[in-house]
Amino acid sequence: xxxxxxxxxxxxxxxxLRADPEFAARMAAxxxxxxxxxxxxxxxxxFILVPPVMLLFGWPGLIITVDVFASVIAVIxxxxxxxxx
Numbered sequence: 217x218x219x220x221x222x223x224x225x226x227x228x229x230x231x232x233l234r235a236d237p238e239f240a241a242r243m244a245a246x247x248x249x250x251x252x253x254x255x256x257x258x259x260x261x262x263f264i265l266v267p268p269v270m271l272l273f274g275w276p277g278l279i280i281t282v283d284v285f286a287s288v289i290a291v292i293x294x295x296x297x298x299x300x301x
Contacts, residue, residue, distance in 0.1 A: 251296075254292055255289055255292060255293070258285060258288060258289055258292075259285075259289075261285075262281070262282070262285045265281060266278065266281070269281045
């Protein structure tokens, strides 16, 4: 619980901060873009693709498929990281 003096001090600080346009601009939430969940979609695709690849090509085909998916996900994440900088 805050004392009356603390409440007045806090209210004064809030008033001062609302009046400061530079502070308000710095604290404004950045506009976030909604991205298509490509990584999650690729993971679901891999989950669905594993049984048929295993049946048709065995372990070597499965290892190659997982490696290709991992490479694609790595490229996507690196591209997103570079774009965000």
